[in-house]
Amino acid sequence: MTGFDAIDDLLASARQERPLPPAAERRSLREGLALSRAQLAAALGVSTSTVAGWESGRDPSGETREKYGYFLDGAKAKLAPPSEPGPALGPEAGEEEGEDVDVLTVAEPCVLCGEPARHRVAGLAQHLVPAECHPLPDPAPASAEPAPSSTSRPAPARSPAPTASPARPARRTPGNGHPVGVKATGRRARAVDEPGFIAAKVAAALAQHEGDMEAATAALVKQAIPDAMELLDRTRIGGRYDVVAHPALPEILHKQSAHGADQIWEARPKWTRPALPQGQWEVTALDINGAYLSALKTHLPLGQLEHSTGFAHDRRRAGVHLITPPAWDHDADLPNPLGARDEPGPLWVTEPTLRLLQRLSGPKYGLCEAPEIHESYTSGSTENLLEKFRTELREARDRAIAEADEVTLEYVKAMYSKFVSTMGASNYNRELYRPDWMHLIRSQAFANLWMKALKAHENGLTVVRAMGTDELHVIGDWRGVFPEGRAVTEVKIKDTYTLGTTITDDERGDHDA
Numbered sequence: 200m201t202g203f204d205a206i207d208d209l210l211a212s213a214r215q216e217r218p219l220p221p222a223a224e225r226r227s228l229r230e231g232l233a234l235s236r237a238q239l240a241a242a243l244g245v246s247t248s249t250v251a252g253w254e255s256g257r258d259p260s261g262e263t264r265e266k267y268g269y270f271l272d273g274a275k276a277k278l279a280p281p282s283e284p285g286p287a288l289g290p291e292a293g294e295e296e297g298e299d300v301d302v303l304t305v306a307e308p309c310v311l312c313g314e315p316a317r318h319r320v321a322g323l324a325q326h327l328v329p330a331e332c333h334p335l336p337d338p339a340p341a342s343a344e345p346a347p348s349s350t351s352r353p354a355p356a357r358s359p360a361p362t363a364s365p366a367r368p369a370r371r372t373p374g375n376g377h378p379v380g381v382k383a384t385g386r387r388a389r390a391v392d393e394p395g396f397i398a399a400k401v402a403a404a405l406a407q408h409e410g411d412m413e414a415a416t417a418a419l420v421k422q423a424i425p426d427a428m429e430l431l432d433r434t435r436i437g438g439r440y441d442v443v444a445h446p447a448l449p450e451i452l453h454k455q456s457a458h459g460a461d462q463i464w465e466a467r468p469k470w471t472r473p474a475l476p477q478g479q480w481e482v483t484a485l486d487i488n489g490a491y492l493s494a495l496k497t498h499l500p501l502g503q504l505e506h507s508t509g510f511a512h513d514r515r516r517a518g519v520h521l522i523t524p525p526a527w528d529h530d531a532d533l534p535n536p537l538g539a540r541d542e543p544g545p546l547w548v549t550e551p552t553l554r555l556l557q558r559l560s561g562p563k564y565g566l567c568e569a570p571e572i573h574e575s576y577t578s579g580s581t582e583n584l585l586e587k588f589r590t591e592l593r594e595a596r597d598r599a600i601a602e603a604d605e606v607t608l609e610y611v612k613a614m615y616s617k618f619v620s621t622m623g624a625s626n627y628n629r630e631l632y633r634p635d636w637m638h639l640i641r642s643q644a645f646a647n648l649w650m651k652a653l654k655a656h657e658n659g660l661t662v663v664r665a666m667g668t669d670e671l672h673v674i675g676d677w678r679g680v681f682p683e684g685r686a687v688t689e690v691k692i693k694d695t696y697t698l699g700t701t702i703t704d705d706e707r708g709d710h711d712a
Contacts, residue, residue: 216260216264217264217265217269218268219258219264219267219268219271220271220275222253222254225253225254228271228275228278229254229274231278232274232277232278233598235601236250236251236254237601238597238598238601239270241684242270243263243267243270244263245259253267302318303317303318396429396430396433397430397595397607397610397611398595398607400419400422400610401419401604401606401607401610404416404418404606412606416605416606416610419606419609419610420609420610420613423610423613423614423618424617424621424627424628425630427615427618428628428630428631430592431585431588431631434587434588434590434591443501443502443503444630444631444632444633445631446502446503446504447503448504448634448635449504449506449576451463451519451547452519452576452635452638454624462547463519463547463634463635463638464538464540464552465538465549465638465642465645466537466540466549466552466555466645467641467645467667468534468535468538468539468645468648468649468652468665468666468667469538469539469666469667470530470534470535470539470664470665471663471664472531472532472661472663472664473530474531475661475663475698475699476699477699478700479697479698479699479700480661480674480697480698480699481674481696481697482674482696483672483673483674483677483692483695484664484671484672484692484695484696485670485671485673485677485681485690485691485692485693486669486670486691486692487648487651487670487671487690488669488684488685488686488687488689488691489593489615489687490644490648490669491615491616491644492589492592492593492596492687493589493644493647493687494619494640494643494644494647494668495585495589495615495619495640496582496583496585496586496589496643497550497551497582497639497643498517498550498551498554498580498581498639499517499580499581499582499584499636499640500517500518500577500579500580500635500636500639501578501579501580501584502578502579503578504518504519504576504577504578504635505577505578506574506575506576507574507575507576507577508573508574508575509572509573509574510571510572512553512557512575513577514554515579515580516577516578516579516580517577517578517580517639518549518575518635519549519550519575519576519577519635519638520548520549520550520553520572520573520574520575520577521545521546521547521572521574521575522545522546522548522553522556522571522573523544523545523571523573524537524556524570525556525560525568525569525570526568527566529566532656532662533652533653533656533662534649534662534665536555536559536567536646536649537552537556545573548570549642550580550639550642551639551642551645551646552642553570554646555646555649556569557569557570576635589615592611592614593687595611596611596612596687597686600685600686619637619640619641622634622636622637644668644669645668647668648665648668648669648670648671649665651671652671654681655671655673655675655677655680655681658680659675660673660674660675660676660677660680661673661674661675671690677690
């Protein structure tokens with residue numbers, strides 16, 4: 200190592216103490232976000248009295264000081280009044296961190312309006328300035344359409360497989376609520392945003408039902424779908440992308456019969472360990488909190504899905520893929536990442552499943568071969584499309600838990616679970632028809648559970664069962680692996696039970712002999 204290298208290492212290791220605001224401001228920042236001392240203490244891994252001491256003038260040190268300073272800086276930024284938007288100056292104006300903006304030499308059709316656009320964002324041609332984007336007007340008011348049936352919903356009109364370039368949007372056929380031909384109706388953000396949306400809805404329901412918590416909860420759950428859509432619009436304010444709410448979909452995403460399913464395999468795990476070590480064991484069934492809420496952070500296609508063939512996978516795009524899955528030789532210890540599938544051969548999987556298989560086939564894990572891709576339906580994507588929406592729900596959930604507010608907790612749970620489950624054919628959500636998103640979010644939840652099973656296995660736990668999106672059964676000291684609690688980053692005990700048989704003295708003697 201040269202002298203300059205040693206100096207570089209020394210400078211890299213040297214750390215200045217992060218400056219902290221005065222004690223009164225620390226408390227003001229926390230209270231400004233409606234956070235309790237207990238919530239902050241849990242996040243920082245300290246006691247409530249320690250936080251109280253910091254807000255009285257004592258200073259933390261070391262890594263804890265860094266974490267506390269990081270929180271205070273973030274709180275200050277979150278509470279700062281929004282700045283007035285300036286004019287867009289080019290592709291850099293409004294560019295989001297981590298997203299690729301390419302300047303096109305030849306204009307391509309915008310995914311939202313079909314008019315020529317000179318920029319591609321994360322693989323998707325789009326106008327950067329909203330004023331340049333001119334989607335077709337919304338269809339006629341709902342009053343001009345026949346009333347929907349309460350028992351059935353007309354199936355979306357079938358369209359040919361999309362071509363490589365998005366076509367101009369087509370008008371919706373009156374009365375069926377779904378697109379004919381290529382449909383790219385954007386779900387645009389509303390012009391105003393008001394803080395405390397969820398809290399205001401809960402307060403209004405309690406007032407309407409004169410404090411009757413059971414009646415207020417029932418009313419809020421019943422209203423969860425339209426409220427979730429309204430919250431989605433509010434959280435899209437200032438977002439780079441409009442939500443393409445009703446794109447035309449390939450045949451594989453249409454149901455094969457009236458009560459059947461489409462052709463997409465979600466890779467839902469339903470696995471039980473084939474054999475246990477000899478002896479009697481206490482098994483803990485762990486409940487994964489907010490599985491669908493966490494899964495809202497996944498790569499979602501923005502526009503209409505476009506068809507491609509071949510093995511190549513563009514990580515700036517997302518969708519569904521026809522693959523030949525790799526062989527899985529670890530079923531004795533871990534579930535197959537594809538879940539409980541008996542039929543051999545190629546199958547259509549979602550983006551999260553494909554990325555999970557690719558990750559497990561890489562040099563870090565080497566658990567299987569890479570999947571072979573035959574064809575795909577994808578669009579330019581972003582992992583952050585629903586991030587503000589997810590954050591609002593998560594923060595409301597955290598506050599409800601801290602304050603033992605069961606009304607808000609049930610309301611928030613209904614909002615995110617119904618939001619996911621009604622993206623497909625549903626009589627209750629006609630504002631968003633994205634069965635591809637529904638499959639991707641569900642598959643992301645399954646992939647998240649699978650990675651928790653892998654983490655348990657790598658840390659010496661015996662994985663006994665993995666079920667659906669939120670159930671993991673293990674043997675061993677799981678608290679050394681997973682934090683316990685009700686936050687979405689934590690797990691809680693669902694059940695404990697005993698498996699195995701007690702070894703008799705005779706059996707032990709025979710074994711020793």
